[in-house]
Amino acid sequence: MSLPTDLKYTEEHEWLAERGEVVRVGVTPYAANALGDIVYVDLPQEGQEITAGEACGELESTKSVSDLYAPASGEVTAVNQAVVDAPEQINADPFGDGWLFEMRVSEYGSLLDSGQYAELTGE
Template identity: 55%
Template sequence: MNTVPENLRYTRDHEWLSGEDEPAVGITAFAGEALGDIVYLELPPVGTVVTAGDPCGEVESTKSVSELYAPADGEIVAVNPAVAEDPSLVNADPYGQGWLFRLRLTGTPELLDAAEYAALIGAEASR
């Protein structure tokens, strides 16, 4: 079973947010495992205004192409150049070097804590 870091908050779409004022955003280890080896990322450019739940990019793996959803309302203030160059970082270190972008929040997102997210992925894994 995946380790779910306690210091992050999560969406039901398997994105995570860090706790800073302009939080880093990424996809969870659970999502990375489900997708398989990630080979390409289409990330929103800096300055893009996003709305929680709306598509804001794509994640392409050896298995499929999936939409990346905005975890909260806000503006993209940074994109991780390392994952753009080497998308496999998302699989190798999803909660560290595999972050995707930073978001200046303009709303209060509805997020899950680590225990709630662990229960969600436990339920999904047992389907």
């Protein structure tokens, strides 16, 4: 799968899409494939303050449990309840319906463009 060039990425395999005053956050196909079939999602709560680089949730698969890291600091403004109810959407459509949460950013963490992320993952 080719990486969208309009997104930013983290070394922990999250992506960010700017959507006006907020950003939408998800995990990359690379992360979804590495995890295997995702069966449970624990996301930050709406209104919660999260800090760039710190764990803010978990993704559980048939293989393992992996921390979800905040790609930026700020306030969570929305959570994708659809992936909480049907976590397999993350594997099926990580850049679309499999998004995780939205947030109003106060400070960005270390972000990569699509070329840098592709180099990191060897894709």
